[in-house]
Amino acid sequence: MIEDEKIKKKYYDALVNKDANYDGIFFAAIKTTGVFCHATCPAKKPKYENCLFFQDAQSALLAGFRPCKRCNPLSYPHELSPLVKEIVSMVEQNPEKRWKDEDFKVLGAHPATARRQFKQAYGMTFVQYARARRMGLALQSIRLGEKVIDAQLNAGYDSASGFNDAFSKIMGNPPIKKGEINVLYAKWINTKLGPMLSISDEEFLYLLEFVDRRGLEREIERLRNRRKATILPGETKISRQIEEELNLYFENKLIHFQTPVFFLGSDFQKKVWNALLKIPAGEVSTYKKIASEIGTPDGVRAVGNANGANQLAIIIPCHRVIQTSGEIGGYGGGRERKQWLLDHEQNFHKEDL
């Protein structure tokens, strides 16, 4: 999401003036209607304070917005093929669904053709699109709070679009009776590196991830199953603490997180995570080194997997583990973020905090 006021004002002007030069440069999301548009959208233009601006469509989807039917913001610069249009409307009818090859066959399309056309039109795969839309819907109520969602429903949001289903499929159904099931609270946290999701109760932090992280949906499912919990939007003492600490971390004022965390994993995973916690900021380790340190020198791959299964981004510094060759290696939140975090922590080291 674009935060710079100057840029936002410039984009807003472009939106009001339907400036075609900006089609594909930014996507304007409209809080009151829940859609995102191109600059040239023919629809009535919203007030400035109701607009959010995104650089890419996936971020707009993850923030819970759906593509506007009037301007088809995702089709730029191509026209959408009828097949792709139909696939998008299928997702809108059932945003909570996980799509399989058979579903394309209903359209009389070969799955490979459908996938190729989709990727061409949208610059992302169909699976990425459907996931971003599904997660976005679930994350939206966390980000905006329930009131805004009611307003969107009243403003003609198609309630048959499975809006509530999308949330409860991922986050679980709200408990019918108090005390029937554990409740965890999800809170949206904006950071310099993009939005993060925290999931906590009044005692522990269970999950902290970038909202666009690969596999976040599965992580949330695992957490729910293991804790026998349902997740509701909301704040806890713990979510407030981690938000404060993250702010300090990004301002170079904190490196040791004090928020109580809960390690949800196997004994082996916990061993690896504890080893990760010992890598000082400003330094890096390798999967191989960690494997020897925990007494399983042959378990390099297992260490890599445990590293990837970390659900407490930044706090458990899995970003400080690189490949033996010196290459940066993968990161659930993306390699650019990994590099950014490593560079950022170099500064900590110099200041010897």
Ligand SMILES: [Zn+2]
């Ligand atoms: Zn539009």
